[in-house]
Amino acid sequence: MEKIKMTVPIVEMDGDEMTRVMWKMIKDKLILPFVDLKTEYYDLGLLSRNDTDDQITIDAANAALKYGVAVKCATITPNRQRMEEYPQLKKMWRSPNGTIRSIMGGTVFREPILAPFLQPAVRKWTKPITIARHAYGDIYSAVDLATEEAAECRLVLASDRGTEREYLVKKTDGPSVFLAQHNTRSSIENFAKACFMYAWDTKQSLKFAAKDTIIKEYDGMFVDVFEKEYEKNWKARFEREGIKYGYTLIDSAAAALMTSDGGYVLALKNYDGDVLSDLVSAAFGSIAMMTSVLVNPEGKYEFEAAHGTVTDHYYRYQKGEKPATNPTATIFAWTGALRKRGEMDVNHELMAFADRLERATLDVLSEGYVSEDLVPALVPGFEFRVTSVEDIIDKIAGKL
Secondary structure, three states: OOOEOOOOOEEEEEOOHHHHHHHHHHHHHHHOOOEOOOEEEEEOOHHHHHHOOOHHHHHHHHHHHHHOEEEEOOOOOOOHHHHHHOOOOOOOOOOHHHHHHHHHOOEEEEEEOOOOOEOOOOOOOOOOEEEEEEOOOHHHHOEEEEEOOOEEEEEEEEOOOOOEEEEEEEEEOOOEEEEEOOOOHHHHHHHHHHHHHHHHHHOOEEEEEEOOOOOOOHHHHHHHHHHHHHHHHHHHHHHHHOOOEEEEEHHHHHHHHOOOOOOEEEEEOHHHHHHHHHHHHHHHOOHHHEEEEEEOOOOOEEEEEOOOOOHHHHHHHHOOOOOOOOOHHHHHHHHHHHHHHHHHHOOHHHHHHHHHHHHHHHHHHHOOEEOHHHHHHEOOOOOOEEOOHHHHHHHHHHHO
16 A cells, blocks of 8 residues: 655654553554654653753754644653652653743643543533643743741842832741742733634633632733733624633632533633643543643644553553553544644645544444543443553554
8 A cells, every 4th residue: 555645744752651652552553554654753751851951852842833743742740759760860850741832832722532432420511621721831830949947938020121029928937838930921812812713713612710819910911811802803703603701710610610511612721721621531531532732823733642651551561461551642642743734734645544543543442442441431331341552553453
């Protein structure tokens, strides 16, 4: 069979642990036999980032801006436990996702992959809930400090005009921790524009949620920017199509998730979106059934699975086991990137291949060959067999 041709490469960002193992399986068995794949490869595995002082993450993000489409494997963000596990680490490197999002900007849209053999944990959910996560700033590019003695923390704001303001954060009498985070109006404006555009394109209502009653200046800017963007550019169009926009407090938005039937976009700040997108994905069946797409204001895209590196399965894999890991979201990251590359290059064969690979994946699962994470969410009476990730991928290859 003649392979499908590509002219412009996709930026490929490899990762860690079990997802790295699946990444190679997916490429070798589901893509390379059918596509003359062109990628610009970056190894974002933890040790590679350590060896390059994290420069490789910066290079990968800039490459994504250059070529317009990237696909990323899940990666480790080291904590204290990981520092013990990897003693060769020079420091606790920042989240590579946070670095990439800071460079690319834009908004992360996370939407569950629905299938008829899965029933949501929330009985009323009949339509997908899309979480729009602001992809810049907040705690992902924050400065955090710890002290073992009594201390006084001050925040100093020095403007370009030469003025300076100083605020007392807190005077403590013993061991303490401090956190300073930021955001920019331009980043928030891009976030708002992307959310309204996505809601308009998908004809779904949009909610934005924050906590301006407590964080009056910080969250207040988000609320004001969204309201101005809506009034100026979207209100008339939304009302004409029956699409709604509204602001609500984050705790009210979280509670409303439980009583909604779905079918709307919930726009959230960076950390809120990180947490609630995982909650929504798990309640729809599994976090391994959720896509994650970073879209920047210039129309550059980065596709990845919403889940992490599946560490416990990796430890079992190292012992010679064949864990029943779910490859669906990682496959859909590849198909999303291939489809977008096809759209940009007017490559209809590549777009059609992405569609076929997604259908083959869901067909295999619907025939009862499932990973262990899906078992609690299966429809009662559905006949299934828990199958290793390698066997699932082999069956998908057979479908193709």
